[in-house]
Amino acid sequence: MTDSSSLPPLTALGAGPVYENLHIWLPQLFAEHARAGSAVIEGKTFVNCRFEGPAVLLPLSGCTFETCNMGEAGGDTRNLLLAPVGSQKVIGVIPFRDCAFRQSAFYMVGFTGSASFLKHFHEMVGGSAA
Template structure:
């Protein structure tokens, strides 16, 4: 009998720039980007993907969410959001820049960003911005 591998049995996702009908585990996508020297996910397009956490997604700049299911909110869209306390950085979130999400489903993913982002998120999805 062989010992179980200490590594996750995930297949590499590839470099994109387009992912279509993929099941994407966000921690894996972030780890692949970081191991390639990229501190964030940049210039990618996700179409009809299932994007899974647990994770917190930070759209830094130029991200578009079109016809996406943002995930289970437990009856209150604000449950999907985390507001940063510091004015400059968010540590531990997975940052995205210039990315497009079309018809994606998010599972166990929270979202964070500037007050303008979180207010817009709630307004667009029919929640109440604070």
């Protein structure tokens, strides 16, 4: 078991709109935005950031991923993907809209979204089109 007293305290990430060279624990980022009244992380740019979960990221629309390490997939990029079962919404995810992710890395992060997003994501990170 890890001694939590030896871990550095979390420092506020702030409202952005640009985050650069940061280690970002995704639940903290979401909590900061939610406390500021926003249920969606929107219009942000992340450059050379390390995103850490456990978390499931939901890109709603307008999100781009440029030269990112999407995480360890155990040999199959589909292992990073979770398909929603309901047709209306997904509960318990961290939603992003109109955000740019550049030269960033994701650790212990899954991704979900529409069937077309999941197909595009799988192809983007090197999976076959099948």
